[in-house]
Amino acid sequence: MRESRYNVWEERADAAYVYNGVSGALLRIVSEDLPGVRGYLAGEREAEERCSPALLADLIRGRMLVRDEFDELGFLASRYHLGRHDTRSFALTLVTSLGCNFDCPYCFEAKHPSIMNADVQAAVLRVLDDKLPEITSFSVTWYGGEPLVGKRSLLALSDEFIARCDAHDVFYRADIITNGSLLDEQTCAELRERRVGTCQVTLDGPPEIHDRMRPTAGGRGTFWGIVKNLRHAVAYLDVVVRVNIGGQNFDRVEELLQMLAAEGFAGKLTVYPGQLVGVDDGAAAPSATYGHHCFTSPEFARAQQAFQDLTERYGFSSPSLPRATSAPCTAVRANELIVGSKGELYKCFESVGNRLEVIGDIHQYQEANGRLEKWLKYDPFADTECRECVALPVCMGGCAHHAMDPKLYNNRCDTFRYTYQEQVGRFVDMAEREGLEGLASATNVAARMEKAR
Ligand code: SF4
Ligand code: SF4
Incomplete structure (x- = not known):
């Protein structure tokens, strides 16, 4: 041994x-x-x-x-292969509205406002009907733009998903990534009724900082409107606050946590740091010009540790260790798709809104174009650094999108590496x-x- x-x-x-x-x-x-x-x-x-x-x-x-x-590496490679081709679980990320009522300067989406219509919704349901006989679980992430701008389709689809999954004894769960501005109390109750468990909202600092980083499309501040909504949201949903950190706001994080603690949120929601990355995919997304504010991956890993000290101190997190994973995200898992508001399909969250990255259409979801291949061929076991990395079992090659882009390659890693x-x-x-x-x-x-x- x-x-x-x-x-x-x-x-x-x-x-x-x-x-x-x-x-x-x-x-x-x-x-x-x-x-x-x-x-x-x-x-x-x-x-x-x-x-x-x-x-x-x-x-x-x-x-x-x-x-x-x-052969530990061989064992992990087969775990990766089995995880990425698992056909028992099915997952969709659904963009109910590509339009957003915010205008964040670091957003990686090129947004063309549109709401998911009844025709696209019907096509989504046909895909689920095809999958139901072979799956044991179905999970949905409601995503945008701002998904609650498209709340009507979110609620209508949720009701259909729940009815179909219950009839087939398939486990159903959902979560939502929202800017938090439309989370009034009735919406929170409606989401909980539709089995939405976790709700991720973003606050990027105290009001002065947050309002600069996450203004409305008309340039107004959004901080206090979100905090007002969080007061009731925590009674209905598991709220996770993401704080996107970079050189421009990291030194103000403690002020944000003090404000959230003064609001009585300690122990009622969790706070974690997100890494900002300047993505320039030729789609003219705002983040293409934002790279100079961003931390490199090793810098972000260090900042994450300092952030964790603060969130523990103020009662917004406790230590955790990364869990072993098979295939890390939707982009590399064969049985997962991102559906845009017009029914266009993507594999990667950072591709949403980028016409150059569309892999197909929900109406003919089995007929993907050649762009699907690069995601399903991504192989961390062909990368020398990954093969030698202590983080491999929990990272499994990290972010495929970044790994395949020479400008972002060094931003692909899980912080556990550093x-x-x-x-x-x-x-x-x-x-x-x-x-x-x-x-x-x-x-x-x-x-x-x-x-x-
Ligand atoms: S941390 Fe980086 S080097 Fe290590 S496995 Fe993940 S992507 Fe590969
Ligand atoms: S490839 Fe990277 S950016 Fe795309 S969904 Fe996966 S982790 Fe996110």
């Missing part, structure tokens, strides 16, 4: 912890057992006698210890407070802690 290449160790006074990215498990090894484990991992024959069989079994179950001949030691260390601090014994899934430890919060 030998040690997995995806172990991350963290030492404490009376124990060591080891996290493994392939399993997502964390194991606590008390000091007395450490010399035996270290000797065993170093290949000392007699060390096995100093390791308890139960501890060795935990190391194997947590994939921290693997057979000498076990700050894995800090991320595991932060999580271990929580595990120590939690009183972790032996082997646990990092997800369960986080959930236990979240409950206790």
Whole structure:
């Protein structure tokens, strides 16, 4: 047996912890057992006698210890292949309105205002009808533009999805990515009735900053209107606030968190940082000229750690570790599609609104054009850096769009690549407070802690 290449160790006074990215498990090894484990991992024959069989079994179950001949990279490659071609779950991202009532200078969409009409809705339902006999779960992300500008089609489609999935015993769930300006209380109740669980809203700083980064199409501020809506939204939905960070606003993040805490939101919503990227795909999206404000990936990874310190301090997050993944996003999963408001199909969120990236039409969804191929051929296992990367099991090649664009290639990575030691260390601090014994899934430890919060 030998040690997995995806172990991350963290030492404490009376124990060591080891996290493994392939399993997502964390194991606590008390000091007395450490010399035996270290000797065993170093290949000392007699060390096995100093390791308890139960501890060795935990190391194997947590994939921290693997057979000498076990090909971890081959195992991950087949996990990636199976995940990307999984036909039991089906997912759609639906752009109910490509138009938006905001005009953010970093938006990566070239917006041509239009609302999803009845003809496109009927075509979406025909696709679901085709899929229902073979799937066990169907998930939807409501997306835009601003999806609530197209609320009527969102509600009508939701009712049909729920009726069809319930009739076929298919699990249905949905989430929404919205700018938050149209989230009045009635809308929140309507969304919850339509099984929308998580609602992602963006606030980019205190009012002075946010209103500059996320003004209305007429140039007015939007901060307080969103906060007013969040006061009731948290009673209906799991609200996640995204803060897009870059050089122009990072030093004002704490003020935003103080304001949200003063509003009584601590423990009621979570806050996380998003990375801004200047995307220039030739579609004249606003973000094409925004790159100079953006963090590079290593800078963003560092900023994320400082951000996490703040969100923990103000009660807006607790530490977590990335979960092992198969295929990271819609772009590379064969059974997922993004449907534009006119029925045009895309694979990548950053392509929405870009005519050059349309892969087909919902009315003939099985007849995609040649542009689909590049997404389904994307292979992180052909990339030397990915093959050698400690983050591979949780990242699986990261953002395919960025990886395939020479100007964005260095922005493709999961932050775990740059700050894995800090991320595991932060999580271990929580595990120590939690009183972790032996082997646990990092997800369960986080959930236990979240409950206790
Ligand atoms: S973090 Fe970067 S190098 Fe590592 S697997 Fe992901 S994309 Fe590849
Ligand atoms: S390829 Fe990148 S930008 Fe496109 S959907 Fe995936 S993660 Fe998002």
